[in-house]
Amino acid sequence: MASPILMPALSPTMEEGTLARWVKKEGDAVRSGEVIAEIETDKATMEMEAAEDGVLGRILIDEGTEHVAVNTPIAVLLEEGEDASAADGLDLGSKAKPTPKVEKIVPNAAASAPQGPAQRSTAELVEPEWGETADITVREALRDAMAAEMRRDEDVFLLGEEVAQYQGAYKVSQGLLDEFGEKRVMDMPITEHGFTGMAVGAALSGVKPIVEFMTMNFSLQAVDHIINSAAKTRYMSGGQMSCPIVFRGPNGAAARVGAQHSQCFGSWYAHIPGLKVVAPWSAADAKGLLRAAIRDPNPVVVLENEILYGKKFPCPVDEDFVLPIGKAKIEREGKDVTLVAFSIMVGVALEAAEQLAAQGIEAEVINLRSLRPLDTETIIKSVKKTNRIVSVEEGWPVAGIGSEICTIAVEQAFDWLDAPPARVCGLDIPLPYAANLEKLALPKPEWIVEAVRKQLGD
Amino acid sequence: MGSMTDAPNRQNGPVLSKEEMERAYREMLLVRRFEEKAGQLYGMGLIGGFCHLYIGQEAVVAGIGLAMKKGDRSITSYRDHGQMLVAGMTARGVMAELTGRSGGYSHGKGGSMHMFSKEQEFYGGHGIVGAQVALGTGLALTSAYKKDGAISIVYFGEGASNQGQVYESFNLAALHKLPCLYVIENNRYGMGTSIERASASKDLSKNATPWGIPSRKVDGMDVAAVYQAAKEAMEHCRSGKGPFLLEMETYRYRGHSMSDPAKYRQRSEVDEMRQTRDPIESLKAEMIKQGIDESFFKTVDHDVKAVVKDAAEFAETSPEPDASELWTDVLVGE
Numbered sequence: 001m002a003s004p005i006l007m008p009a010l011s012p013t014m015e016e017g018t019l020a021r022w023v024k025k026e027g028d029a030v031r032s033g034e035v036i037a038e039i040e041t042d043k044a045t046m047e048m049e050a051a052e053d054g055v056l057g058r059i060l061i062d063e064g065t066e067h068v069a070v071n072t073p074i075a076v077l078l079e080e081g082e083d084a085s086a087a088d089g090l091d092l093g094s095k096a097k098p099t100p101k102v103e104k105i106v107p108n109a110a111a112s113a114p115q116g117p118a119q120r121s122t123a124e125l126v127e128p129e130w131g132e133t134a135d136i137t138v139r140e141a142l143r144d145a146m147a148a149e150m151r152r153d154e155d156v157f158l159l160g161e162e163v164a165q166y167q168g169a170y171k172v173s174q175g176l177l178d179e180f181g182e183k184r185v186m187d188m189p190i191t192e193h194g195f196t197g198m199a200v201g202a203a204l205s206g207v208k209p210i211v212e213f214m215t216m217n218f219s220l221q222a223v224d225h226i227i228n229s230a231a232k233t234r235y236m237s238g239g240q241m242s243c244p245i246v247f248r249g250p251n252g253a254a255a256r257v258g259a260q261h262s263q264c265f266g267s268w269y270a271h272i273p274g275l276k277v278v279a280p281w282s283a284a285d286a287k288g289l290l291r292a293a294i295r296d297p298n299p300v301v302v303l304e305n306e307i308l309y310g311k312k313f314p315c316p317v318d319e320d321f322v323l324p325i326g327k328a329k330i331e332r333e334g335k336d337v338t339l340v341a342f343s344i345m346v347g348v349a350l351e352a353a354e355q356l357a358a359q360g361i362e363a364e365v366i367n368l369r370s371l372r373p374l375d376t377e378t379i380i381k382s383v384k385k386t387n388r389i390v391s392v393e394e395g396w397p398v399a400g401i402g403s404e405i406c407t408i409a410v411e412q413a414f415d416w417l418d419a420p421p422a423r424v425c426g427l428d429i430p431l432p433y434a435a436n437l438e439k440l441a442l443p444k445p446e447w448i449v450e451a452v453r454k455q456l457g458d
Numbered sequence: 459m460g461s462m463t464d465a466p467n468r469q470n471g472p473v474l475s476k477e478e479m480e481r482a483y484r485e486m487l488l489v490r491r492f493e494e495k496a497g498q499l500y501g502m503g504l505i506g507g508f509c510h511l512y513i514g515q516e517a518v519v520a521g522i523g524l525a526m527k528k529g530d531r532s533i534t535s536y537r538d539h540g541q542m543l544v545a546g547m548t549a550r551g552v553m554a555e556l557t558g559r560s561g562g563y564s565h566g567k568g569g570s571m572h573m574f575s576k577e578q579e580f581y582g583g584h585g586i587v588g589a590q591v592a593l594g595t596g597l598a599l600t601s602a603y604k605k606d607g608a609i610s611i612v613y614f615g616e617g618a619s620n621q622g623q624v625y626e627s628f629n630l631a632a633l634h635k636l637p638c639l640y641v642i643e644n645n646r647y648g649m650g651t652s653i654e655r656a657s658a659s660k661d662l663s664k665n666a667t668p669w670g671i672p673s674r675k676v677d678g679m680d681v682a683a684v685y686q687a688a689k690e691a692m693e694h695c696r697s698g699k700g701p702f703l704l705e706m707e708t709y710r711y712r713g714h715s716m717s718d719p720a721k722y723r724q725r726s727e728v729d730e731m732r733q734t735r736d737p738i739e740s741l742k743a744e745m746i747k748q749g750i751d752e753s754f755f756k757t758v759d760h761d762v763k764a765v766v767k768d769a770a771e772f773a774e775t776s777p778e779p780d781a782s783e784l785w786t787d788v789l790v791g792e
């Protein structure tokens with residue numbers, strides 16, 4: 001049976017090329033693997049080989065033709081003994097000179113594409129009443145969360161630097177080695193790229209590692225595995241594989257540890273489809289979100305905060321306590337302005353709300369808890385009530401979480417806004433070491449109060 | 459060349475001349491006293507954040523310093539005060555950076571872990587474990603590129619030696635015959651993890667062997683041994699034969715940083731090191747044996763104390779950086 005020979009793509013990016021020369025003539029016998037033509041691309045001249053044995057029947061594209069699109073029939077291959085007329089029945093398109101391809105203009109994808117889970121309703125994510133609480137530190141909450149999940153599921157284990165014998169560089173894994181042994185609490189050498197890749201590989205093949213980064217700054221050594229390996233494998237495997245893994249550790253500024261040890265990765269990781277990202281503030285957040293992260297069948301980044309580790313908060317004592325990922329919490333109700341914050345900045349926003357209250361302004365404070373997915377519904381509902389929104393984050397302003405929050409407010413509640421949304425962020429500089437400069441570089445309640453007063457026209 | 463051990467070759471008389479011994483003694487003592495003072499200031503709240511002291515490891519920088527030539531570049535981790543003092547940076551400038559004042563090398567913007575001196579060819583001061591190894595290989599690339607005759611001294615811990623970029627660097631340096639002297643400061647611990655629990659490699663000096671990089675294991679508590687090995691290694695690098703690796707067997711007396719409870723080792727281990735291997739005491743004993751007068755030590759003690767006292771006073775009184783410093787130095791030209 002006669003078959004068309006198509007213009008080949010000779011590189012992943014090639015769309016068209018020049019048919020430089022026919023090496024074989026009409027009527028020539030060709031063997032599979034024999035060079036039949038030369039094709040020129042913008043990068044090189046390459047030989048085109050026959051894919052099958054046969055006879056070159058008709059040549060459809062003459063030597064020297066430029067802009068031949070990939071997959072255009074360029075000739076007909078006949079079976080041995082077949083007559084050239086055998087090709088007559090083939091649909092070869094017109095033999096006319098192929099026209100250069102016109103770039104199709106794709107409309108702004110962001111405007112028309114479906115928004116996906118990040119925008120799905122969070123109404124079904126109800127947080128039940130958990131009843132009785134006890135005051136514990138964020139550090140204890142995190143440890144208890146890991147211990148509870150490790151008791152519940154044999155496949156969960158912890159690895160990281162100093163997590164076992166030293167009991168955690170910040171003592172978050174205190175006692176875990178004693179209870180669970182070396183197999184499930186593993187000390188790692190200082191080899192973040194390697195051990196993170198190893199943990200991702202293990203997660204893909206049947207276990208549920210928790211990877212502790214001594215601080216999230218060191219996750220930069222491993223960022224390729226977090227993004228390219230953990231976040232994308234589910235998609236790239238067409239859903240065959242999932243990566244149930246937790247990447248956790250202290251994030252953001254600590255106290256005077258300098259530029260390389262003080263930065264917020266909220267916006268970095270929230271940018272990545274295929275990841276979930278949570279950022280607890282209170283002990284209850286820490287316990288509930290970390291437990292949910294460990295149970296989640298997806299890679300989850302848990303952004304903790306060193307300064308909060310020692311802070312006490314009431315936390316439900318119920319053994320089943322867990323929080324949904326993707327649901328924000330209203331920490332304080334108000335009607336005049338919405339303050340949106342996460343992690344340590346929730347406390348700063350609450351202080352600002354106190355100061356504002358003293359001035360007769362009632363601020364609603366939303367603790368995001370989850371940065372991806374983002375609880376847009378709670379934010380928008382609040383904005384429609386207060387008509388003003390200020391986002392607060394410790395990280396840098398450019399392409400930060402605040403940029404996202406403000407965009408969402410404008411996109412979804414434009415008609416309700418009485419003032420342009422505002423961002424309060426850390427200064428757009430590497431964090432300085434000097435005590436006075438460091439203080440000046442990080443958001444304070446006063447900055448929030450000022451942003452709100454500006455919105456109110458003061 | 460495989461790794462060899464230790465003992466400096468003293469067959470042809472002493473390794474160090476009288477002047478070299480005196481210089482080494484002075485520098486080691488300066489580092490020791492400087493670090494003790496930094497520890498005090500930290501305790502007083504004048505220094506914040508992370509502060510990693512070099513006490514115990516002085517012979518490494520002093521011995522290498524003796525063998526370095528003007529123009530040689532060096533780079534290290536956050537445990538960097540000793541390297542800076544030996545590179546010729548002033549005690550005042552270093553101490554004032556520790557207190558985060560405008561008189562510091564980075565105007566207070568870097569702190570203990572991040573200090574640099576273009577003038578003394580000191581490239582930091584790096585907080586990310588292992589980062590300086592690739593960067594230091596780049597310093598050697600500059601030397602090879604510009605044929606400026608300088609070599610690059612790259613210090614890193616035995617903990618850092620496990621990082622992947624260390625091996626990528628070895629390959630690059632060997633491939634391009636870069637004049638790079640890698641110095642592993644094996645002080646036996648990376649934070650709370652002993653070398654046995656972190657490295658399957660039992661002989662770090664052999665870690666660069668697959669790339670054909672010659673190496674030696676050196677008694678890093680003996681300044682003469684360090685000097686002798688460094689001199690030979692530097693000659694190799696300088697002659698265009700490529701990189702060299704020295705593993706310094708050393709010890710840190712203090713905790714990893716100021717906040718380390720150091721429960722991972724016995725107090726007796728530290729005491730024994732101090733009593734039997736202390737680099738300053740050992741050198742002093744050797745010098746006395748060679749007839750150097752007691753008055754020399756008195757003078758040096760006195761001078762060093764004065765330098766450190768002056769540095770501390772400067773660091774306490776130097777003003778905090780001006781608020782306008784927040785926005786400077788982010789990009790060139792802005």
Ligand SMILES: Cc1ncc(C[n+]2csc(CCOP(=O)(O)OP(=O)(O)O)c2C)c(N)n1
Nearest residue numbers: 218537585586587615616617618647648649
């Ligand atoms: C990439 C990275 N991971 C982890 C840390 C935290 N950390 C700081 S120092 C250190 C130990 C390093 O040990 P070693 O290389 O032996 O140097 P030493 O402190 O003994 O001089 C660790 C784990 C870091 N700064 N950078």
Ligand SMILES: [Mg+2]
Nearest residue numbers: 615616647648
């Ligand atoms: Mg070490």
